[in-house]
Amino acid sequence: MITKFGHLYAGYVDLNDIGLDGTPVNDRWLTDEHLASVFDKAASIARAMDENGYDVFWLAEHHFQREGYECIPNILMLALHLAHLTRRIKFGCGFNITPMWHPLRLAEDFATVDILTGGRVLFGIGRGYHTREVETFGAPMRDADANRALFEEQVEIIFKAFDSPAFSHHGEYYDIPPRVPYRGYELEDVTLVPRPLNRPVECWQPIVSGSPRGLELMAKHGIKGVIGGGAAQGGASDKLVHEWRDTLARAGRETELGGDLAISFSTHIADTEEKAIAEATPFFEEHLKMFAPLGFARNVTDEQIDALADPARSRQADLPTLRDAVQAGSWLCGPPELVAERLAEVQERYPGLELVNVGPVVSTPESVVVEQLGWFAEGVMPAFKEPG
Numbered sequence: 001m002i003t004k005f006g007h008l009y010a011g012y013v014d015l016n017d018i019g020l021d022g023t024p025v026n027d028r029w030l031t032d033e034h035l036a037s038v039f040d041k042a043a044s045i046a047r048a049m050d051e052n053g054y055d056v057f058w059l060a061e062h063h064f065q066r067e068g069y070e071c072i073p074n075i076l077m078l079a080l081h082l083a084h085l086t087r088r089i090k091f092g093c094g095f096n097i098t099p100m101w102h103p104l105r106l107a108e109d110f111a112t113v114d115i116l117t118g119g120r121v122l123f124g125i126g127r128g129y130h131t132r133e134v135e136t137f138g139a140p141m142r143d144a145d146a147n148r149a150l151f152e153e154q155v156e157i158i159f160k161a162f163d164s165p166a167f168s169h170h171g172e173y174y175d176i177p178p179r180v181p182y183r184g185y186e187l188e189d190v191t192l193v194p195r196p197l198n199r200p201v202e203c204w205q206p207i208v209s210g211s212p213r214g215l216e217l218m219a220k221h222g223i224k225g226v227i228g229g230g231a232a233q234g235g236a237s238d239k240l241v242h243e244w245r246d247t248l249a250r251a252g253r254e255t256e257l258g259g260d261l262a263i264s265f266s267t268h269i270a271d272t273e274e275k276a277i278a279e280a281t282p283f284f285e286e287h288l289k290m291f292a293p294l295g296f297a298r299n300v301t302d303e304q305i306d307a308l309a310d311p312a313r314s315r316q317a318d319l320p321t322l323r324d325a326v327q328a329g330s331w332l333c334g335p336p337e338l339v340a341e342r343l344a345e346v347q348e349r350y351p352g353l354e355l356v357n358v359g360p361v362v363s364t365p366e367s368v369v370v371e372q373l374g375w376f377a378e379g380v381m382p383a384f385k386e387p388g
Contacts (some may be wrong), residue, residue: 002347002384006056007359008094008264009045011065011072013037014365017285019282020314024287028067029291038071041298042078043085048370050086052377053385056122057082063133069362076113076121083117091117094226095126095206099139099147103154104176107161107192114196124137124204125152125158125223129294149173152217159221161192162201168226204262210240212247213248219251226357228264229330237263237330241350258319258350264357266331269375273334277322280333284322286363332358343384 013034017023042059049057059078062070071079079091084171096106111119127147128134132142141147153171160167166189169176177187190229206216207225218225225244227237245257253260266287268280292300300320307317325331332339347353358376 001351002353002356004055004344004355004382004385005051005376006054006058006262006355006357007045008058008060008091008357009369010040010060010362011042012362012364013041013068013071015068015286015363018286018363020285020289020308020319021311022282022286024311025067025069025293026309030066030068031147035068035071039078039081042072043082044366045369045373046082046086046089046091049372051378053381054089054373054377056092056355056357058092058124059095060094061100062130063100064136067290070110072325076109077120080113080116083120090120090122092122092204094204095124097128097134098158099126099128099141099150099254100137100156101154103157103174104161104192107155108194110201111162111192111194111196111310114201115194119198122204123201124226125151125155129296139379148213155217155221155223156353159201162196166191171201199270199282207240207244207261210243215244215247216251219247219253221358224260224262226262226264236306238349248300255332256350256352258353261350261353262352262355262357263353266325266361267338267358267372267376268331268333268360269339269340269372270333271335273326275340276333276335277326280331280360281322283361283364284325284331287361288319290362333364336375339376340380340383343380346349347384 013030014037015028046057049271059072059075060070061072061075063073065071069291075093075096079093082091093110110121110123110139125309127139134147139147150173150312153173156171157169157174157176159365160169164253168189177190180187200222202364203221204226207215207227227240229237241261244261245255245259248255248260257378268276270276270279288297291297293305297320304317304319307313322331322333326333329342332342343356345358360372
């Protein structure tokens with residue numbers, strides 16, 4: 001049963017000239033001052049969510065994005081700051097890209113913020129998808145097998161560090177600790193200092209391809225999954241929900257459909273569905289321009305992706321529309337009662353689902369994000385959770 005609501009903020013600043021007719025993604029190069037406005041925008045959204053009874057504000061780690069779409073390089077530092085500005089909301093790492101970290105530095109930093117916020121930060125990990133980010137930090141991204149192998153070893157190390165008073169690890173990528181003399185003895189193990197206050201650590205990871213190997217790793221470590229793109233009945237996400245339930249069952253954990261999952265929907269509320277679609281279409285189009293070339297748009301051809309970079313051709317490229325996304329169930333648009341009705345249908349299909357993520361997408365102005373989150377809280381959330 002749905003009882004919790006979150007919102008993912010990827011770290012986009014307010015942008016001008018958006019949509020298919022607007023500035024091409026690769027032509028954007030914002031000033032330092034404009035890029036730094038991401039922190040004030042995050043604070044504004046965090047306060048609005050806290051005041052409106054949301055449960056989790058997810059933040060995304062990204063690097064080098066002078067275009068202004070994803071501008072938060074350290075979500076643990078930002079989460080600690082935002083916790084000081086709010087009273088109760090939790091902050092989700094959505095996600096720390098572990099191949100860009102040493103696993104023990106990531107474990108230490110999370111443990112520190114867990115203690116300093118009294119457990120108000122949720123740990124989250126991912127493999128990454130930007131070659132510019134991951135490869136620049138010296139980790140593999142183009143070689144998917146190497147990226148996965150590195151990630152799997154890092155996850156093993158992180159959970160050893162969280163769960164064990166002392167540990168060692170000797171694998172393909174890491175030798176922890178090195179066998180060196182230390183203060184009169186030979187080093188054989190190390191201890192994470194500090195260890196998280198709240199153990200076992202609640203950890204989340206995106207489920208994208210849903211490969212058996214990836215799902216089994218998550219089940220092994222007790223990691224919960226986040227599915228994007230909604231959950232239209234019979235669609236790709238629907239299949240992932242069933243595969244996830246079956247994977248947990250094979251690992252010895254019986255759950256109802258939707259258990260240990262969060263499902264994400266893009267939403268826009270207006271007096272009518274038609275008005276909501278009209279208002280949100282520029283945001284949908286800018287989101288498509290940003291993410292389709294990175295492989296995050298289904299059924300889009302290489303020719304269509306190429307056209308997205310050229311405003312003169314994009315309108316003739318027969319690209320997906322927001323109306324298509326509403327039909328597919330990944331977007332919920334319309335008055336509050338219609339959005340609540342659609343979520344109630346999801347709840348009926350997935351009785352184990354507790355957390356859904358909702359709200360605007362990349363390129364939405366701060367004022368619209370705050371307004372939309374408030375409207376959703378007032379008009380939709382009371383159908384699913386008690387106030388307070």
